[in-house]
Amino acid sequence: MMNKRTEYPRPQFQREQWTNLNGEWEFAFDDLDQGMDEKWHEGKVSFSQKIQVPFVYQSELSQINQREVHDRVWYRKEFSYTGEKQVLLHFGAVDYQADVYLNGVYIGGHIGGHTSFSFNVTNYLEKEGQQVLVVKVYDPHADETIPRGKQFWEKESRGIWYTNSTGIWQTVWLEEVAVSHIKQVIFQPDVDEGKVGIRLIFPAEAVGKQVGYQISFQGEAIASDLVMVTSTEMNRSVELYQNKIFRSNFHDNGWTWSPEKPNLFDVSLKLIDSEDAVLDKVVSYFGFRKIHTEKGMTFLNNYPYYQRLVLDQGYWPTGLLTAPTDEDFKRDIELAKEMGFNGCRKHQKVEDPRFLYWADQLGFIVWGECASAPVYTEKAVERLTNEWFEIIERDRNHPSIVTWVPLNESWGVPDIHHNQQQQHFSEGIYHLIHSLDDSRLVISNDGWEMTVTDICAIHNYSHGGVEEGKKYDHFIETLSTVENLINQAPGKWGIYAEGYRHRGEPIMLTEFGGIGYQVGEQDGWGYTSVSDATEFVSEYGRIMSALYSSKALFGYCYTQLTDVEQEINGLLAYDRTPKCDLAKIKEINRQYFPERLYSEAKK
Incomplete structure (x- = not known):
């Protein structure tokens, strides 16, 4: 199999001298936790299975394509290398805990499944002959303190949970640098x-x-x-x-x-x-870019800017979290723009820098979100916080990212409505991110039960089907005024956590829609259901008409860009086949221009 991920993996900090280590590696499961006892880390033991890096063993493109849950896996790669400069070994991302050995010597480890890390391996390289790189990965699926996002902890995905990912899922590469270099x-x-x-x-x-x-x-x-x-x-x-x-x-x-x-x-x-x-x-x-809020609106480069976002899970049928090719990142953005969206909210995933590169190049707003842990513990707080230091360090130069989203729908903070400790965490991570990066907005808890936040981000799927007139009328009424939006929460708790309130920040509907429409053989669910493309466009227009009638909203994020596994509520099928004439979606998206709000901004 030809390596499908050959592009330079870090486009905002690019050097000429580098070596891509993607492609075929040896691979082994270690369900009995015997690898260390049998000295697999020394690199002398060959593994019988082969895997295509950077695709996880659960994916089709890995050429293993096994959905059984394995907490411990090993990788082994032999390669030749000769050079006189210092050598850095880079990993785009490894889920979840990685320990790295080169020629039998431990060179370092990393905890965190979504961010990049590297080591100076100059002193561990052999002067001649083959180099042997071994990576031990530990991904304990039963550990609920790990920020896992949408990855399911069982073999078969179901509901809103998708196939889990274990191991290397972004590019591995070597880079030559002088002793004196730019870090x-x-x-x-x-x-x-x-x-x-x-x-x-x-x-x-x-x-x-x-x-x-x-x-x-x-x-x-x-x-x-x-x-x-x-x-x-x-x-x-x-x-x-x-x-x-x-x-x-x-x-x-x-x-x-x-x-x-x-x-x-x-x-x-x-x-x-x-x-x-x-x-x-x-x-x-x-990119020269400024984002701020004022008068209940978001401003881009000092002009009011209405965000038309689409929810993007960042999954592919054959690669799962890993895009099969770099062109797939570009194509997703082009399709979204073709439908009239000007950005996306990357949901429960820290996306590959190559996607952010194409968002920068093509012009596409991104809300950067992290994966959540399902429980609240001190360890979960530590792990999530540590990832944010690395997320911002890696991605802060991308102009396309205008908003950070550290929490979603109270995942990992289930008692935040009245629990002051969890409220402190929500407010603390909000202030921490701002202290590290003052060039973006931060949402404290996207969906509901917000604390201090730059955008009041509300989720509401209570628009019902075309036959549910009363439910739809109530949805329109809820969206009509600021008071209704923040006082008529669709779920168990309020839009703001106890002790917090709306302070004039812009209000956006950041999850809604989710029209279920099955194309091809994929079966699944959506929040409402239609049977053909004509009905699909009509239903989309009905829901968007309710949103556009609101005088209180200043932007939205529609659920969602593509089908994902058992979810068939995308505008595109899982393989990115359009479900209807995309020009009709664009026509609906462009029918509303908030002239009143823009004119008020100029007062």
Whole structure:
């Protein structure tokens, strides 16, 4: 089988010298937990099974395609490598706990199933012959403190729960770097001032060298500099207004990033020694983008912006959490835009950076959400919090991400309505994320029982079927005013947790719809049901008409983009086949423009 994931996995921090380790690896289940006793980690024992990385054993593309639950699995890969520079070994994501051995030596571990990690393996490489890489993975399915999201803990998926994933599910690669290199770059665009802050992180060996940057727009260099590295962390502020393309009307001329005009600035970074030799070169980009709330609305680049989002679970029939190809990420965004959506809420999943890259390039708003744990314990709090440090560190430079969602529908905080400890966690994670990243909005608990939040995000599927007139009328009435929206919660608890209230933040309907329509052989369920494409479009229009009649809502997120396993409530089938003429969905999505709200914003 040809490796389907050959693209560079970290597009916002790209080097030329790298080696993709995807493809065929040896693989073994370790249900008896005998691997360590039998010294599998030393790399001398070959495993009988073969697996295609980066696809988990539960997926078809792994070529194992087994749905039995296995908590412990092992990977083994032999590869040849010769080089004179330092070598970094990168893992895109491994679910859940990974311990890594190279040539029989333990080089490190990582806990967390959704974020990237790496090791400097230079001192562990053999000078000649084959290198042997072994990865031990522990994914205890009975442990409810693990942020698992929609992954089911049993063999067969059902309800809202999908097939679980164990092991390597994003790209593994090697990267050559000099001892003196650039470790990280963080961009901090300031739309109001026309500046971009550049924070650079270096190892101690880089101090005394020179770092140069060049910022280009549409192929034209607009800013550059060469400065001495005086510490392991440096901050530069680059004025862009003074350059000719920003002579006047910065915002109106379209130099900012938006779904309609996804303008990006290319950045080249070089680390240079005293003899002008290039030690390291990194290619990156950023977008000039500002998101804030005011007067009950969200503003993008200081203009009111109505978000038309679609819920996206990020699952594929043959790859599960892993997209079969890079083109699949791009195609999902193109299909959503073809239907008139300007963004998505990535639901219960920290998505692959390649998806975020295409969202940046194509112009597509993303709400970044994490996977939830099902219970509240101190360990669950620790694990979720640790993942947020890594999520923000990895993804903060993507202009497409405008909102962070750390909690959903009180998952992992089941008693938050009246339990002050769980309320403290919700409010605490809200403030923590803001303390790490001040360039985005944060929702404290998407759906209901919110504490402090930047958007009042409400879930409501109580629109009924076409024959349920009274239920539909009540749905319209609920959406009609701010008071009705926050006082007529459809579920057990209120929209706000006890002791908290609406403070004027924008209100969005962030889950609704879910029309069930079966195409092909896939059977399943939806929140309402239709039998053909004509009825499907009509039902979508009926539900959207109720939403558009609201004078209190400022945006929405429709459930959902695609069918997923037993859920047949997508606008597209699981294989991305459109269920109807997508132009008709776009026509419905575009029929409403909140002129009243926009005019009020200008007062």
